[in-house]
Amino acid sequence: MAAPHxxxxxxxxxxxxxxxxxxxxDPLACEIRYKATLLRISKxxxxxxxxxxxxxxxxxxxxxxxxxxxxxxxxxxxxLPHILLHEAGLSFTTSAENNVSMSDELLSLNPKGKVxxxxxxxxxxxxxxxxxxxINNQVPEKNLLGAAGTMEPIRVYEWFSWLGSAVxxxxxxxxxxxxxxxxSESAGVHDGIxxxxxxxxxxxxKMVEDRxxxxxxxxxxxxxxxxxxxxxxxxxxLTFGMDLKAEFPKYSALAETVAKRESVVMAxxxxxx
Numbered sequence: 001m002a003a004p005h006x007x008x009x010x011x012x013x014x015x016x017x018x019x020x021x022x023x024x025x026d027p028l029a030c031e032i033r034y035k036a037t038l039l040r041i042s043k044x045x046x047x048x049x050x051x052x053x054x055x056x057x058x059x060x061x062x063x064x065x066x067x068x069x070x071x072x073x074x075x076x077x078x079x080l081p082h083i084l085l086h087e088a089g090l091s092f093t094t095s096a097e098n099n100v101s102m103s104d105e106l107l108s109l110n111p112k113g114k115v116x117x118x119x120x121x122x123x124x125x126x127x128x129x130x131x132x133x134x135i136n137n138q139v140p141e142k143n144l145l146g147a148a149g150t151m152e153p154i155r156v157y158e159w160f161s162w163l164g165s166a167v168x169x170x171x172x173x174x175x176x177x178x179x180x181x182x183x184s185e186s187a188g189v190h191d192g193i194x195x196x197x198x199x200x201x202x203x204x205x206k207m208v209e210d211r212x213x214x215x216x217x218x219x220x221x222x223x224x225x226x227x228x229x230x231x232x233x234x235x236x237x238l239t240f241g242m243d244l245k246a247e248f249p250k251y252s253a254l255a256e257t258v259a260k261r262e263s264v265v266m267a268x269x270x271x272x273x
Contacts, residue, residue, distance in 0.1 A: 068092035071106050071117040073099060075234070075273045077168060078116035081131045082271065083227050086263035088139040094270070129160050132224050144224050155218045159225040167232055171201040175239070198240065205236065205248050212250040215257040222258070230258045234273075 070085060070092055072078035085092050097103055102113050109124050110117045118125045118134065125131050136144040146152020174181050174197035178190040208229065211217075217225040233255040237244055245252040258264060 067119070069095060069119040071095045071097060071109075071115050072271070073097045073115045074271045076115055077128060077231055079231050079234075079267060079271065079273075080128050080224070080227050081116045081118060081135065082267040083261075083263050084132060084135045084144060084224055086266045087144065087227075087261070088135050088142060090135070090138060096271070128164065128228070129157070132160070136224070143221075146219050146223050150219075152219045152223065156223050156225045159217055160228060163228050163232065167201065167204050171197055171204055172232070172235060173197075175201065201236065202240075202247075205244075205251060209248045209251050212254060215250075215254045217254065222261070226254060226258045227264070230255050230264070 068085070068090055070078070070081060072082055072094060074096065082094070095103075095105070097106060097115055102115075106115070106117060107113055109119070110126050112126065114126070116126070116128060116131055118131045120134060125134055132144070136142075140148065143152075145156045175194050178193035178197070179185075181193050182189055184190075214220050216222060217229055229251070233244065233251060259268075
């Protein structure tokens with residue numbers, strides 16, 4: 001056979017019929033080695049993952065793609081998505097956290113150590129505003145955020161942003177856990193923080209009262225904003241020892257109207273409140 005042209009490609013060397021030997025640096029050889037390496041890595045990772053002592057095996061098993069699971073605390077702000085899931089008519093399961101400490105399962109899923117937490121479509125979702133948005137997106141025809149393409153969803157988010165920060169985090173946060181707002185361990189200091197928090201909250205309730213025009217917060221019809229307002233009205237009713245109906249008649253009328261909805265009744269019965 002004639003020798004190959006100088007500088008030209010060398011023909012593959014055949015060792016047996018149907019078998020080709022490749023040279024180092026040959027693209028075919030590189031591809032074969034690359035695929036073999038990937039196969040070895042894949043087998044190694046599979047062995048590690050399936051080993052009983054690996055760290056991944058200690059993570060809780062997530063529900064399947066079609067399942068929805070809500071982690072909540074009795075009467076906490078997680079009552080909001082609990083009600084909305086019923087309002088949406090979605091099939092879901094729940095896991096009740098106790099009021100002393102969070103379960104290892106929840107902490108492994110949410111290092112923030114807070115409820116609510118929703119597992120849906122294999123995703124872990126935290127924070128009420130995000131969970132509310134997810135639930136609404138599953139049933140857009142129910143307009144849980146108000147009618148799309150109008151100002152209603154914007155107003156609902158406006159309510160959520162203010163309620164979640166000024167009312168929940170700052171107001172009730174200071175009232176229920178004053179130690180988080182000072183380095184002092186003095187009971188007197190803590191009592192002072194609680195007293196100021198109550199004044200702030202009553203001022204916020206007055207703002208709600210002044211803003212309401214009817215028994216719904218947005219668009220003269222039920223939205224998720226009504227449920228969030230109900231949650232805080234309940235907290236005040238249970239802790240302030242005052243006649244909210246006399247002080248805030250419109251806010252109280254909203255809370256009483258929303259509390260009669262089947263979704264609210266179901267969620268509250270399930271939580272035992």
